Amino acid sequence: MGKQIAVIVWSVLYGEILAYVVSALTGLTFDPKLAAIIPIIAGLVLNNVLNVFISDPKAKQE
Numbered sequence: 001m002g003k004q005i006a007v008i009v010w011s012v013l014y015g016e017i018l019a020y021v022v023s024a025l026t027g028l029t030f031d032p033k034l035a036a037i038i039p040i041i042a043g044l045v046l047n048n049v050l051n052v053f054i055s056d057p058k059a060k061q062e
Contacts, residue, residue, distance in 0.1 A: 004047065011039040011042065012039060015036060018035075019032075019035030
């Protein structure tokens, strides 16, 4: 569970920074709520998908 919390925190931080920079460069309005939700979902999905690929197949057989 701690791993997911760390992913959520870092996803929000990087998402907010990236969204702010992109909105400043394109002239669009900055929406902090949307800039937090999308990276959280993407971060959790990527974290869980990578856990499937990284997990040791020998550990599952035992």
